[in-house]
Amino acid sequence: MKKTIKSLKFPVIFLLLVCAFIACDKDYSVIESDVLGDENSDFNTKDSLWSVTAYNKKLDSLQINNLGTTSSAATASNLLGVFNDPAYGLTTASIVSQLVPVENSPEFGENPVVDSVVLNIPYFSTVVDYDEDNNPEYELDSLFGDDTKPIKLTIYRNNYFLRDFDPSQAENNKQNYYSNGSNTVNAALNGTSVIKFDDHIDNLNSPIYSEASFIPSKDVVITTVGEGDNEVSTNSSPAFRVKLDEDYWKTTIIDMEGDPVLASANNFKNYFRGLYFKAESITSEGSMILLNIAASNANITIYYTSGADGSRLQYNYIMNFSGNILNTFVNNYNITLQNGDKTLGDDNLYLKGTEGSMAVVELFSGKVDCDGDGVLDLDAIDCFKQRYRQLDDNGNYIKDPLTNRYELKKLINEAQLVLTEADNLPNGGDEDYHKYDRIYAYSIENNAPTLDYTIDPTTNTTDPLNSKVINLGQRNDDGVFKIRLTQHLNNILYTDSIAAETPRKIGLVLSNNVNYIDNAEILDSGDEVLAVPRASILAPRGTILYGSSQSVMDDEKRLQLKIFSSEAKN
Template sequence: MKKTIKALKFPVVFLLVLSSFIACDKDFSVVESDVLGEQNLNFKTDTLSFQIAAYNKKLEALQINGLSSNLLGVYNDPAYGQTIASIITQLTPTTYSPDFGDNTVIDSVVMSIPYFSRSTGTDANGNTTYTISDSLYGKKSDGTIKPFNLTIYQNNYFLRSFDPNAGLDETQKYYSKADGSINTTDNFASNGSSVINFDNNKGAAIYTNASFIPSSNPIKTSVGEGTEKVTTSSAPAFRTKLDAAFWKAAIIDKEGDAVLSNDDNFKNYFRGLYFKAEAVAGDGSMVLLNLASTNANITIHYSKDSTVEGERTQSTYVLNFTGNILNTFINNYSSVTLQDGDKTLGDEKLYLKGAEGSMAVVDLFSGMVDYTDKNGVTTSIPALEAFKKTYRTLLENGDYKKDDNDNYILKRFINDAQLIVYEDVDLDTDGNSDLHKYDRIYAYDLENNTQLIDYNYDPTVANTTTPYFSTYFHLGLRSTNAGISKYKIHLTEHLNNILLSDSTNTKIGLVLSSNVNKLNSAKIMNSSTSDEVTSVPAVSIITPRGTILYGTNSSVPANRKMKLKVFFTEPK
C-alpha cells in the first residue's frame, strides 16, 4: 500500500497543470459566474451527451505467437471461470557448428526464465528485495501463492517460420483454439488451415513439478569456493537444473552433425519445448514469463580437456528462447456465456475478458436522432451527421465551411470529451475487494488497429516500472466512490479529428489490458477488411482476468449507463 500511495504523490505544480486539461460541469460554472460573470463573456460553455451503442464482441482464433510476454499456469476468475495457459517455444543456439572439445563432461544444465518483477527495497542485510505481484494471478486469501502442476516436454511439432499459403516471406501466424470443443485437457492451436494438438506431439518429459509455485525470491549465484567464494543476487526467475543426460544426447553428442550447423537444421531437429500447466485440485496460479529477456536461456555448463596436460577447461553452450513462441489456452468459462452482442440496441452488460475471451465495441454515433435546424425544423438524421451539424459552421447552401487548409471551421469548440464507463457493482470478486483495483481499460481505433490519437497527446508519461501509472489522463484509472466504480476515457482529440478532418473512425474497441504501454496488435484468423474487428491489442490476450461493465441498453439504469459527454465553448 505504501508503494501505491508514494506513486500517486505528484508535484503540486504538475497537478495544477493537469487539472487545467480536465473539464467538468462544476469547472465551467465557476469560470463563468465566479470569475468574470456570464454577462461579461462573449462565449458560453455547456455540455452535451450523445447517443452511443456499446455491445459485446466474442473473440476466437487470436494470434498467439509474437506476444511480448507469455502466461503460464492456472487462473480461476470468480466472474468467468478457469483459464489454463501453456507455452510452446523454439530454442536457438548462440553458436553453430560447436567444438565441445575432448572428453567433454556436462557439469550442469540450468534453465532460467525471468519473471516480471520490481524492486521493493532492501532487507536487513542490504540485499535487494523484489515482488512479482504485478504479473501474478491467483493468490490465496492469506497471500500465499496457489501451486499448479508443471511438466516440460520436448516438442516434436515443427513450428515453421513462414506461411506457405500466404505471400512471399510472410511469417507464419498461429491462432488460439481455447474453447474446449475437442477436449478440455490438451493444448491446441491453428496455423490457419489445420488444428494442431501439441499433446499428440510431445516427446520426453525433461522437467516435472506437481506443485510448482512462482517465487519472488532473488536468484543467488555463487562462484568459487571457500574464501574465494563470491555470491551475487539477481531478479526473480524460474530457474532450475535439468537432466544432464538428456542434453548430452540431444546436443553434446551431436557435435559435427549437420543438425547443429545452422538455424534451419537445428529447428527441424530440435523442435523446442512444451511447458504444460495443469490445475491442482481444480485450482492454481498464473504468472507472466519474460521469455524475450536476454537472460532467458538454457545453459549447458561443461568441462573439457585443456591444452595444458592434466587440466580441465570450463565452458558453456547456450540456447536462447527465440523463434516461434506460442501461448496456448484452455478456457472453461463456467459462469458466463460469451457471445456477440446487439449492435443496434447495445447490450446491458459488457464482458471484457483476456486469453481468447471477449471485448466491447463502442459506436460513438449510433443510429438515428432528432435534429432541429436553425429554422426550428426537426428531422430524424444519422447521429454522426447530427454531431457534425451541431459543431461545424454551415453555409447557406447546407455545406460545411472550410478554411484554407481544407479543415472544417467549427462554431463550437470541444474542450473535453469523456467516455464514462461504469463497472458492474455485482461483479463477483470472491470476496477480494482489491481484485480489480489495478485493472486498466485500453481504448483503441478499430479501423486502423492502433491507439487513439488522444493516446499520443496524453501529458502523463509512460511508466515502465509500474505500467499501471501510464497514460492515465486519456485512458483513466479505475475510481471507486460510494460503491460506484467507473473509468473516464478522454476522447477529445478523437472527436476533433472527426470534426476537423472528417475522420470516419467512429467505432472504438475496449479491452482489458495489463500494460497500456504495449501497443502491438494480434490478428484474428480469417478476418478481412470487411469485418468490424480484425485485430486486438496483443497485450489483452495475455491478460487472464476479466471485468464486467454496464453497457448502453435501455435496461441499464440511467446512472450506470455508458455515456459520451462533450464539454464545449461557443461564441455568443
C-alpha cells in the same frame, strides 16, 4: 498572411499542451463560465449526451506467436499457469517455444563431462526493500491469482515444427499461429489445421522436467555449478530456474558434436523443435505468471568441463529462447461469451483477456431528433456536425480554403466516454481486485490509438498503471472509467474522414500495459474487428461494464458519450 500563421503555430501548440496539463485530472475538470461570473463571460457552456451503441465481440483465433516482441514498450513475454477469474472462471496458459544456440558448430573438446544443466527464465519483478545485509527483496510484478495455490508444471520436448513462413501464401509471409482456447486441450491453429501439442510428444510419461506442486517464487535465486576449484555461484533476481537431467542433454547436444544438426540455427530448430511448458490445474484455484521469456538471460545453459586429466577447464553451451514462441489457452468459463447486438446494444459489456471478449462502441449511432420536433429523423453523426459546424446561407458547411478544415461555431472543451462497472461484480473476496484495472480504447477502423492517446503527455514507460491517464482515465472508487475522446471528435468535425471513413467505432479491451499498442491479427474475424491489442491477450483478468442498452435502467450507469462545449453568446 502565411508568415503570420506560421508565427502563431507554435504558441497555439504550446497553449494546447498547457491546457492538456491543466486537464490532467482523473475526473477531467471542466472550466465553466461561472468562474468569472456568467455576466462577465462571452461564452455559453453546456454539456450534452450523444447516442452510442455498445456491443460485445467474442474473441477467438487470436494471433498468439511472438507476443510482445515488436514494441519498445514491452519485453517479449508469455503467460504460464492457471488463473481463476472470480467473474469468468478458469483459464490455463501453456507455452511452446523454440530454442536457438548462441554458437554454431561447437567443439566441446576432449572428453567433455556435463556438470549441470540450468533452465532460467526471469520473472518481471521490482525491488521493494533491502534486508539487514543490504540484499534486495523483490515483489513479482505480474503474478495473477493466489500465490499460495500450486499448479502442476511439466516440460516436454516438442516435436511439432514451428515453421517461419506460411506455405499457403504466395509471398514469403511469416507464419502466424492462432489461439484455439475453446477446446479442452492445448492447441493452436496455423490457418489450415489444428495443432494439438500433446499429440507431438514422444512419451507423455518421460518429460524433461516435472513439478507436481509448482509455485512461482519471489526469492533471489542462488545457483552453484561445478565442483572444487571449478565451483561458481551466481545470484539473480526472481526467476523460474531449475536444474535439468545432465545425461539427457549430453546425449541430445554434447554427443552431437560434428553433426549438421548443430551447424546452423535452422538445422537446430528442425532437430530440436523446442520445449512445451504444460500447465495444469490441481484444484479450482492456482496462479499465473508472466515470464520474461525472451530476456537475454532466458536460456538453457549446459555447464561442462573438457580437456586432458589435470588440465580440464569449465565451459558452457547456451541455447536461448528465440524463434517462434507462443501461448496456448484452455478456457473453462462460467459465463457464455458471444457476439452482441450491433443494433440495440448490450446490457453488459464483457472485457476479458487472453482469449475472451472485448467491446465495440459505435459513436453517434442511429437517428435522433435534432430539430426538437419529436421525430427521430436525422442520423446522429449528421446532427453532431450540424450542431457544431458553421453553415453558410445555403445550409452548406463552411471550409477554410487555407487549412481545408471546417469552421466551427461551437468548441468541444471535453468529450468523455463514461463507463461504469456492473454492481456486485465478483472479486473473490478481495475488495481491491478491480482497483488497478486499465481499459485501453482504440480506433477500430484503422487499428490504431486515438488522437487523444497519441498527444497524451502523461506517458510513463516504467509504470504503465500511471501512464496515459488523461486519455485513459483510471478507475475511480465507484468503478467508473472516463475515456477522453476530445481530439478524436474534433478530428471528425474538422476533417470529416480518416482513411476515407468517419472513425466512429472504438474498441475497448482490458490491458495490463497501456503503453503496449501493437496488434494481434484475428484469423477469419467475420466483421470489422480484424485485430486486437496484444497487451489484452496477456491480461488474464476480466471486468464487466454496463452497456448502452435501454434495458440498463439507471441512466447514470448506462454507457455515456458526454460532451462539454462552449459557444459564443449572440
